[in-house]
Amino acid sequence: MSTLATVLLLWGLSLGPAAEAATFVDPRPDLWAEAGSLREPWASLTLVCRAQLATSAFQLFKDGVAVGQVHPDEGATEWRFPLGAVSEGLQGLYRCRCALGSGSWTSLSNPVEVTGPGTLPAPKLSSSPVAWVTQGLTTTLLCRAGLLGVTFLLRREGDPQFLEVAEAPRDAQAAFRVLRAGNYTCSYRTHEDGTPSEPSAPVAVEDMAQPPAPRLSVGRGRDAEAAVLAPGEKFSLSCKAPLDGVEFQLRRGGQEERSGYSWGTYPDRINFERTARDAGLYTCRYRLSEEGAAWSPDSAPVELLLSDGPLPKPRLRALWSGKVRPGQDAALRCEKPVAHESLELLAAGEVVASAYGPSEDLVLPYVGPQHAGTYSCRYRSRWPLVSELSDPVELQVAEP
Known part of the structure; x- marks a missing residue:
């Protein structure tokens, strides 16, 4: 996360006992130009940099190069950089930034283009x-x-x-x-x-006759059409709308399960905290805050499966053709039918590579003759649930 997203202002709550979230504000400053006379804007121009928080320093950039820096005696929220009459040497694209303390700076402000007499840059x-x-x-x-x-x-x-x-x-x-x-x-x-x-x-x-459908996924920030859970396991379903300030509704089999609003860091989505008791197809929808607003179409469904046994086996696919040249990396794709926490690549019953997160790719780096053989993969949905092994894929290494 960049420095500009680290200023905590307040705390918000989302639906569910584990859904509290911190709300951040972007402290990036605002930059604009003020003319001595709007009839002759380039005759006398001043650039104004306004900070969102009191700062100890302002810095002005022109065409990517710092051209001015000031340190107010006390914390200030605004600084004026006079340009005067705009000559060819002053024309360019300006931005500013402000000090945050401990040697860090905000991100750069919005750009302001300074042209010259007879021209006005597009808004x-x-x-x-x-x-x-x-x-x-x-x-x-x-x-x-x-x-x-x-x-x-x-x-x-x-x-x-x-x-x-x-x-x-x-x-x-x-x-x-x-x-x-x-x-x-x-x-x-x-x-x-x-x-x-x-x-x-x-x-x-x-x-649009009605708002577009939201997106439903298992867990926070993970797109998945299905997940296998152990009975009684806690999980969350995340519903994301294309705009803020809406009412959300979680549905199972076409019937309402829960509803609520979201506040906090991500006001365009809500996390429905659940305990795995009922398998089935889940969807979500939302509606605007105006009275009488219609519900959006349902999201694409997410299927939840309950199981204490092994997960369905994945499919392993080589991302190369023919024999692999010595010294190259060999990538394999482990395609799984449900969401996963991690992947493992196995040879002769031993784990030789692993990956975490949403990626489906497993890599054997710097392949040599010792890597020749057959490989299988498996995935873990949520500990301790682990899938069956995929069908094997053979790796052949070319002669040096």
């Missing part, structure tokens, strides 16, 4: 919370320029009648509420009779 257009519209959801397009106090213009492709205008006298961005699908761009002007800037890159907004 950036983004969507929030998602790039689609549906009943019960307010979708917003955010247009951001590098210059403070300009007027923003929003257009929809193919619709000459559509033009939304927003003034931002004390800001460098404007928000537009979007109700219809289409391809949108934005631009800005510095004064009423000024020439607009180049348009932003387009943002496509889709029209």
